[in-house]
Amino acid sequence: MKDSLLFTALGTVFFAILVLAGVRARRWVHDASDYLLAGREVGTLLNVFGVAAIGFAGSSVALVPGMAVLYGFWPALLNQLTFSIGGLMLYGVLFSPVIRRCGAQTLPEWLEVRFDRTVRLVVTIGTIIGLTGIMANNVVSIAAVVTGFVGIPSIVAISVIFAVFLLFSFLGGFWAITFTDFIQLLLGLVAVPLILYLLLTTFGDLRWVSTRAPDGWVTGSAGALPILSPRFPSVLTSILLFATFLVWGNNYYWLRSASCRTEQAARNSFVWAGLLLAVFVYAPLLLIGTYISAAYPELMGQADFLVATTVYGVFLRSVPLLFSSLLLLVPLAAGISTATTAHMGATTVVVRDIYQRRFRPHASPRALLLSSRLVLLALGLLVWLLCFYPGGPLILFAFANAWLGPPALLIVLGMAWRRFTAAAALWSTVLGIAVMAVLTVLQLTGIFAIDQYVHVGLAGFAVSLCTALVITPLSRPPYYGERRWNGAAGPSQGDPGGRPRHYSGREAEVVHCIAAGYRTLAEITDMLGIDAADAHWLVERLDRDGAIRRKSLRGPGFYTFRLSAQTSGLPGDAIASINSEEQRVLRSVAQGRLRNLAEREGVSSLRLSAVLARLVREGYCRESGFWKRQLAVTPAGVRLLEGGMSV
CATH class of the missing domain: 1.10.10 (Arc Repressor Mutant, subunit A)
Structure with missing residues (x-):
């Protein structure tokens, strides 16, 4: 009884802090760009907290210690590095500078910049399904912890959690969620030294572990962790699922890059977040699994996946009440942080890629503020209902990888291969999603379990990649993907006589921005207040006409421009x-x-x-x-x- 009362008191204080954060953040929201993207004002250190908080998800508290039980400390750490290094750090180095310079506020918006509106729409629908699945799964998981510890009905726990995070998200938008991420990670970082202290005082030092379970550092109850196996878990499938799909193809990591003040802040924050997670979050969580395996060999010696996920709970039962109640807040805060981030990711694509793009293309950011709040509220209520549908969250989460996987491939090929075509992007996405969706349904219904041969994500990724490689040579590339295009307009591409050109309308506004020193697509998009796809369409016309030059034909330089000698007559x-x-x-x-x-x-x-x-x-x-x-x-x-x- 005492433990539930103490946890309830701590949880109430935590929820009150979140609501106050939403009230505070509301003062910083003046239009939809503030609400959905924090006005591109997030600094490096704050974004480190935001990115790391997403990686420190509620599921991590259960799964990471469990991996140490199943496969040993060092193999499990290698598995986590696929996310922190292969996912976050590479994302920061390879993609964040491009994201921040291209001006697209969402991943689907960039897909129209690079391909066309159809690809954008397909991925938008998939992103909404994938992110609502992640959100529902996190909320149900949090509610299960609260229900088991406090003893309240599941419907009450789910409803209270939704009410709290909808309230502060509704008030403060992306700024409120950034506050939440900061609080959650701060709580986690405070918990880390406490965890280490409790492990040392409750059980013993590292020599105690080595004496009790000498093999616990390199192997576990499930044996050795496979490296190149196409079945999950293995290092190969972790790279695909947790680095490529979950990070590279996920809209809320795109938002984290797009919201930064500079591309340096975007890049550096992902690199530092990856390091922070590996050293200060994943390593201590893995130590919990290693210690519990050594302390309870009769329980963990033959543990399967389900038993391994209970390790954190076993650890909490082994420490004093005050500490266990405080440490139980860690998965609660982590789950809420991840759920609200996924919620904002889904809200942004609904507002930006469907409502504004399809129905109100000329609406100002201020006019879209109320619509953004209403969409956020409507999505939250929809997912709340799905949480009570039998199997709803589980089914949505099972489909999440199917919908988030193909966009990751589009990002890689779209940024690295200028010959990659819109037709190839569309069909590789559609076929990859279709294959993974069908295989997931067959597995959920028990008709055919592909996981006994290969993970469904790997199968879908292979289909998408093969489709892209086959269709690209058979379809027409964008003009900058043609072999003869070297980035400089020749006589057949620009003015035949090489005479100075004069421009009017939106094209003139783009030229004026570049002349005034706003030379990236992000700056042009923000100065003109238009969709990045529309801005890039204007840039493409000027580029083909020889009026401007790109700094390079790939990477961040692709979205950086200068005026050519032909362009004159600027008023x-x-x-x-x-x-x-x-x-x-x-x-x-x-x-x-x-x-x-x-x-x-x-x-x-x-x-x-x-x-x-x-x-x-x-x-x-x-x-x-x-x-x-x-x-x-x-x-x-x-x-x-x-x-x-x-x-």
């Missing part, structure tokens, strides 16, 4: 207008009235973020701040304001 008043806005923003920074631009003058958060990033890059402002961006005018900025010069 001075257009450039002067942009320079005038920059000075107005700089003056607002100097006067401490930057908030007024968003609240009273209606400047969109992303346009303001683009201008501020340029002022920082040019040395007129100095940037800091753990939470919101904090700015100070530099001496160069003061001279610019006093002299009335242009940026």
